[in-house]
Amino acid sequence: MCSTSHPPGRSFTWYRNDKSFGNTIKNSLRIEYTKMSDTGRYQYQCQASDSGRSDPVQLTISNDWLILQAPYYAVFEGDPLRLRCYGWKGRKVSEIRYYRDGADVTPSRVNSELSIKQARTSDSGKYHCTGSITTTFVTTKEISPGVSISVQELFSTPVLRAAGSGDPIEGSPVTLSCVTQLNPQKSDTLLQRVFYKDSRALGRSRSSPDYHIPVAGLQDSGSYHCAVRTVTSSVWKRSPELKIAVKLPVSPPHLTVSAAGAWAAIGDVVEIRCESPRGSAPILYRFHHEGAALGNRTVSSRGPGSLALNVTSERDSGTYSCEADNGMASGPRRSALFHLSVLVPVSGATIAADRMGPEVMAGESLNLSCSVESGTAPLFKWLHNAQELAAASGLGLPTTVGNTLHFGSVQLGHGGNYQCIASNQLSPQRVFQAPSEILTITVIEHASPRVVVPVTVSFLFLLLMGVTAALVFYFKCWKKAVCPLEPESGDVEYTVVNIKKRSADKPKGTLPRDNEEYYVSYSVLPDPNPTWESAAGARAPERKSLPDSDIYENVPHL
Structure with missing residues (x-):
């Protein structure tokens, strides 16, 4: 049969193996009494006088007792599939069983046909049937030749895609497309699409392959998928899930340092933390010291990035900063500067x-x-x-x-x-x-004032000095002090002897002396022949400007 939309009265041309072999007025061609010589595979095409050729039909001629009749046309998903176990010249066949790829697929109730209401690609395979045929004298069990059946895909498994590359940014529009491909032989099939977020349908089915989100927000993050079906719902396919994470641009990060009062001592380990209050992960944190790169950390979830700083010298003091970057078009954001001072512990006093x-x-x-x-x-x-x-x-x-x-x-x-x-x-x-x-x-303790004695003195003065020396000598010897020896003949030495009594309590820091109650200090005249002028000058306040030979020295004796 050649089905066409053209009005009747047109002629039809028939082809077999791409060669024309006849013309008819009717849209049907009948083959009477096929012969063994006709065995083979034929392709028949009909062509109206003003149209193109039809799809081919395959015809197989067999001389077996039992054959399995299958559709001559292509079978697609959702189409009904009927297989018939047919006996030679229409003879009755009993005890029929159907097999696919050697496995018995006979339904519980079976007659001469195996009917599948909506075929699936999983129904493809090589089929055959078995049955018993009764002739005039005997009943035999026969097996049909195998028939390969391929259930073609009506449309491909859909794929859900988001326009653009990467996850959308907060505030930007998002378009989701549910993409599938119809079989070219079924290009006129109408399809419907339904979009889902976290297994919840986003509205009714639609013919459009796109779903629009005008302004993306954090609430639009989730797991999406779409489903495609025919209008009759005979074929229904679901896409794999597509995870969408609406990203927030990072906010300026906060830099904190685990150092009390922004001071750290040499030898301390200081933790530097950088965290953005808002922003979608993953976030790359970069650390800087005095503008130079110090290191970086990537955080795959919410939380700070941290860096351990070993304080080894005063060079570790200075300004620190960090920046956060999650790949947004707005670029990285930088923190405020933090000044860290390094204290060197005191040593070697x-x-x-x-x-x-x-x-x-x-x-x-x-x-x-x-x-x-x-x-x-x-x-x-x-x-x-x-x-x-x-x-x-x-x-x-x-x-x-x-x-x-x-x-x-x-x-x-x-x-x-x-x-x-x-x-x-x-x-x-x-x-x-x-x-x-x-x-x-x-x-x-400070000694007695210096005394200068001139060489030229009156006799009375010499007498007085002699008496004084005698008294001192006597007093000292009386107190059992060590008395000086008599000077040798010819030696002349002028001295003033001061005798002081010790205080009852010795001040702290004084040098220890013999346990005597008195001690003596001497004034010695370096120059044996001083002049009156030089001696008087030694007592003057400006005496330091005079020559050393005119200055008397105090020599303590214990």
Whole structure:
């Protein structure tokens, strides 16, 4: 049969194996009494006088007792499929069974036909049937030749796609397309589409393959899929899921440093954290120190990116910043600057005096200084005889200026052991200290004023001096002191002897002496022949400008 929409009265041309073999007025062609010589595969095409050729029809001629009749046309998904187990010359066939690829697919109720209401591609395969045929004298069980049946796909499995590359950005439009391909032989088939988000239908079915989201928001993030079906719902296919994450551009990140008061000490490990309050992951955090790259961290979910900084030197101080980037067109966002200061703990404290030796005369000035090998902004505390200097009583306290301890006038009680302690701190709980060694200061009591005796004196003055010396000599010997020896003949030495009684309590810092109640100091005249003018000048306030030979010296004797 050749079905056409052309009006009757037209002629039809018939083809077999692409060759014309006849013309008819009717739209049908009948083949009477096929012969064995006609066995084979034929392709018949009909052509109206003013139309194109039809689709081909395959005809198989067999001389078997039992054959399986199958559709001569192409079978598509959703089409009905009928198979008939047919006996030679229409003879009755009993005990019919149907097989696909060797497996029995006979339904519970079966007659001469196997009917599948809506074929699927899974119904494709090689079919045959078995049955019993009764002739005049005997009943035999026959097997039909196999017939290959291919159920063609009506349309391809749909694929859901989002316009553009990557996930959409908040505030931008989104278009979802449900794409499928119809079989060219079924291009006039009408299809319907339904879109789903998180398994919930987004409206009714539609013929359009697109679904539009005018302004994407965070609520539009989710798992999407679409379904395509024929108008009669005979074929229904679902697309794989498409996950859509509407991205937020990152907000400016916050930089925090795990350092109390923005200070860290050498040897500390400081954690630098960078976090954007808003923004879609993954977020790349980059860290900078003084504008130079320090490192980066990628965060695949909400939360900060962190970097551990080992503080090794003062070079680690300075400004730190970070930037966040999640690939948006707006670009990376940078944090505010954070200034970190590095504290060097004090070490190597040293105490020193502004004079060569450890002895100082009472009444003189004295400066003690304390220095450190390293340390940021050290503070200094002074100890006197293992006690804080402020705790000393009955003494004129020295003044402190920076790292210097200043004595305007040293007293006997200022003698003793001195020590400085340098310190700095990050917090009241983290204090660094470096004590110095101990420095001993000895304070010596000031001797009697210098006395100058001229060489040319009157006899009366010499007599008076002699009497005075005799009395002193007697008094000293009377107190069991060590008396000086008589000078040798020819030696002349002028002296003034001062005898002072010790106080009951010895001041701190005085040198130990013999347990005597008195002590003597001598004034010695270096020049045996001084002039009156030079002796008088030695007593004058400007005596330091005179030659050393005119100055008398105090020599203590214990």
